[in-house]
Amino acid sequence: MAESRVVYGCMGLGGSWDRGPWTAADVDRAQAAVEAALESGITVFDHADIYRHGKAEAVFGELLAREPGLRDRITLQTKCGIRLPEGDGIGRYDLRGSSIVQRVEESLGRLRTDHLDVLLLHRPDPLADPEDVAEALTSLHRQGLVRQFGVSNMSAPQIARLQKPLELPLVANQLEMSLHRRDWLESEVQVNTVAGAGLGFPVGTVEYCVENGVRLQAWGPLARGRFTENPETEADRAAAELVRVLAERHGTTPETIVLWWLQRHPAGIVPVIGTSRPERVRACRDAAGEEPALTHEEWYQLWVAARGEPLP
Template structure:
């Protein structure tokens, strides 16, 4: 599948993502071999329509989501909606191969595998170009020159407009970026009020807690300095601060989230997303719920203007960590 390079401007802000992204992992039915049907297509249409209604135009996929069914059902939505493709930014990921029979799940960023996975995603999504392709996980056996060669070929053929990574640290990103003529535009990491290693790494330095923090220090700074947009997967923390609390720290933070939401006239989901967006690294949260009501609850965050003071932001952080700052 080939096409000429297309450089049309896509919505949703810069190529690394808008204020919010819609994560499509929940679309397409089960994770099993069962095919999707009309019910799954209708559910996908409802989720996409609601996301657009609240101002989200960037849709995040991966070739492994629901064993490809998430992309396929989204392709059905695109086929049914004239003009929709031109209104959105379409992002997908490759690099993970799921377990199959006696074969374990592995990471695979060999050049030919990247090209094959992209061609398969294009067919499922029923489009001739992917706006942003992310490398899903680092592959320890990957040859950076081989990876860069595959990405360069995909770009020159017009199959992919922009590239990024996911779950990678600064050194890994820099090694790949040095081999590419096009800039990397995004790094997608797990980031939330619950998952805070990315934040804690910058303040536990020179303390006893530093050894337990595995986040590669300097990654946020590298991304900021090089125009790489941080995208936060798991941004709503599976509802741990909006109704599914399990620990004393989550209960304390949830109470503060609720109080701030009431004071500002927004939903608790919005406050949780604002906490990420308030960080100067320009974090774009990815929301993955398929519930239209919960998507609507994120509407104020889609505007990208977090209404949290310096003190409110810190109060949420301290409540969630359960201990004073070092």
């Protein structure tokens, strides 16, 4: 997939979370956010077929129709595998091969494009047959409908199980990772501790991805503004103050500091920012265009501040 320091997550585009139609105002708001991303050097756009019940993709497709040259300047990524409740039905996961193919065709129609650059399998489906999945992905690739594949919210063993019958490499794994959601990191240093036994993150997943060329994408990297706008705990407030100080020291924005903290990790983590506010997108510009400037000590200071207690 295209190299990018930051990905723009399109979950906030398309209006309300219902099955009603999108509006011209929704398209205008999406255009403002997308233009802010492009101005900031962000050219990878992340979708999912369920975002706003498909309206996020549809509104983005309208933008591509308005500006035909835009498609060639960007990388389009979407996800499938979650089925939202419909009527009396229940929400569920669905990675049957036939369902994957159908969902891709529907996403292509909404996005008004003839191919996806990357398709991620959104969540693990316990009923999925890896051979069936591999057959569907291979078919989509041979038809030129999808160029690369990855996963989302999966552990190392789950990725390995899907990869085994698949000749095409899985290139990405999207996980919730932030200065607030740190279990992926805490698990590294709390092996053989009582506290570590209570962490839910599967140990070895980050290492597996690095060793196998699976790019880590971090969803929720700004943690809903906990360290820039809306601190909720004493630890949040202490970390937010440190973020402010470091932003002044490095001549950048608090949002960039929070993203730099993720990017400074040697795993090469790519944040997926999900804000639809143009001014907040622009606040991430330095993270999209520059190497993280945090020192070793500053990185640890942020970690300890967000933890609210010393490292073990």
